[in-house]
Amino acid sequence: MTPKEKFIQEIVDKAGESPEFRANFIANPKSMIEEKLRFKLPENMEIVVLEDSPDKIHIVLPLPKEELSETELLAVSGGGCWDDDTPTPSPY
Secondary structure (H helix, E strand, O other): OOHHHHHHHHHHHHHHHOHHHHHHHHHOHHHHHHHHHOOOOOOOOOOOOOOOEOOEOOOOOOOOOOOOOHHHHHHHHHOOOOOOOOOOOOOO
16 A cells, blocks of 8 residues: 555545544545645645545546657657657767
């Protein structure tokens, strides 16, 4: 389990144990996460809390994996730069 997954599981567990925590977390998840982490999240970051119900299930999909372009692959493998579309040959 990743640290992120562990952190989220701790929140889910606590929300299952404490109706007061659950209500507060649903009302203002971002500030509660910031308080727990003792870290200010970026202003543009949005935290969305959804509750499953008997007739609704939420499934969170991860971001799609981005594939590197040929130029980016050459830069990574050869140590070059991709400022333009011309691959930089490796000095090795």
